[in-house]
Amino acid sequence: MNDNTIPVTVLSGYLGAGKTTVLNHLLHNQQGMRIALIVNDMSEINVDANLIKRNDSFSRTEEQLVEMTNGCICCTLREDLIQEVRNLALKGRFDYILIESSGISEPIPVAQTFTYVDEELDINLGTFCHLDCMVTVVDAHRFWHDFSSGESLVDRKQGIDETDAREVVDLLIDQIEFCDVLLLNKCDLVAAEDLAQLEKILQKLQPEAQIIRTTHGRVDARELLNTNRFDFEKASMSAGWLRELQLAKHTPETEEYGIGSFVYRRTLPFHPERLAQWLENWPAEIVRAKGMMWLATRNDQAILFSQAGSSIQIGISGYWVASFPEEEQAAIFSEEPEWAATLDPVWGDRINEVVFIGIDMDQSTLAKTLDDCLLTPEEMALDWASFPDPLPVVEDWDFDEDEEDEEDMAQ
């Protein structure tokens, strides 16, 4: 299907991770291909594009450089990206398109640009090109610093605008969890033992991607170009937490460097007040947690819980099927009998099911302290709606900020 369309590789990675360095390296090792480059920079001056133009391998006749500035190709410049890619493809001069996203781009919207027809522009990029590989560059030296900084893009003056409340760690995790190749760059700046541990945790967060250690972006071009690796469905399902959740049975792993994971699964609801207290004292050894939660006070809502570093988000993912009228439930269950057979006879699909990935986690203590947050048999008999619920309704909830708010109120 992809035979006659131009392959595209997208480089993502947080600011300064080494994307331009990788791109420059690829230009030196392009195996005779005529490459078109699209370089996206958030600032007005496209520093990365200037660096590439100075590269002696960048020949103006064979290559073309498209600079996209003052916005991000995953949001404000998405339509421009579609048009630029189409224009490049229509020139018929290029064998390959390489895109360097801005450091604050999210990879999924960029990938969607190639997989969905844009109805407003009425352009189907699939007729011109296909996504070959999503690459994420990770800065091995700064990873833990950025991951645990608790800072937002706005705190770092790196947001799209002053309302860009995304946390640095959420961006890092999005870029890691959706990719085909992870380049662990700046390996020269990290001790061997720390590097081995970081590689293992990245593997746990993203078990499908090929992880390649690099220094100054030096990587065999064949690992990133014409790889045939990208598959939207597969990439969307490749995150470590999701894979863990889908495993029929967790096989205990040999915990190299203390890195492990487990699924906390209970068919009892959480008491929101006790759960909130638990979240306030988030165990530092948990690196990533994600899954569904069942809160007694919101008995119909399926809550999506997501944590990475100090960022905790609690959102509504939808409604439990068990909260639907009986005929609707019956219709859904008859369409998915295998799934229906796995459900609790009393509570249906209501469940607490959260994956924890961490370093040196004490699984039984964590599970025990979470069990203490579930409704007791006495509470099960009470009116659940009457329980205090200090948890936020939706969206981001930063417990550090909450502490600050409490401190402010106390003054």
Ligand SMILES: Nc1nc2c(ncn2[C@@H]2O[C@H](COP(=O)(O)OP(=O)(O)OP(=O)(O)O)[C@@H](O)[C@H]2O)c(=O)[nH]1
């Ligand atoms: N020590 C060391 N420095 C590196 C390595 N790779 C890149 N650098 C340096 O890191 C800095 C940032 O690299 P870039 O390639 O510009 O990073 P980027 O991801 O394109 O950055 P943005 O475009 O700002 O998002 C530069 O000064 C590079 O020379 C590496 O492996 N080791």
